[in-house]
Amino acid sequence: MFCLGHRLILDAFTAAAECGIRGAVIYDGGFAERGEEGRALQQKIADICHDADIALCGPNCMGILNPIERNSTYLQEIRDPAGLAGNVGIVSQSGGLCVSLLTDVSRFGFSHIVSCGNEAVLTAATSSNT
Numbered sequence: 001m002f003c004l005g006h007r008l009i010l011d012a013f014t015a016a017a018e019c020g021i022r023g024a025v026i027y028d029g030g031f032a033e034r035g036e037e038g039r040a041l042q043q044k045i046a047d048i049c050h051d052a053d054i055a056l057c058g059p060n061c062m063g064i065l066n067p068i069e070r071n072s073t074y075l076q077e078i079r080d081p082a083g084l085a086g087n088v089g090i091v092s093q094s095g096g097l098c099v100s101l102l103t104d105v106s107r108f109g110f111s112h113i114v115s116c117g118n119e120a121v122l123t124a125a126t127s128s129n130t
Contacts, residue, residue: 017052025073026059046120061117062095085109091124
């Protein structure tokens, strides 16, 4: 049985779909990595996103950072995104790995950083069978 928080999340994604939202990020954990109830909630959110063509990053992720365009949905505070700009892209399930790599930009900078988390909708790699 879903708790009130789960109902609110589903209501929010239903409303987003009705409004024509095309992209979202769920930073929070407690979905597929937390057992059967979390997997069911994550699947319901993924179904809404697939039906409404919403690109979803996460859940359980740090988000997306584009230092070149200075666009960010990244959870970690970035004080000087321009200082990160470069030509190396990172896609990682682990937000911690992304944060670690962002602390040392003395050798190269980044074009995009994506912490994809549970990959409920968007995935880092796609099988040729899908």
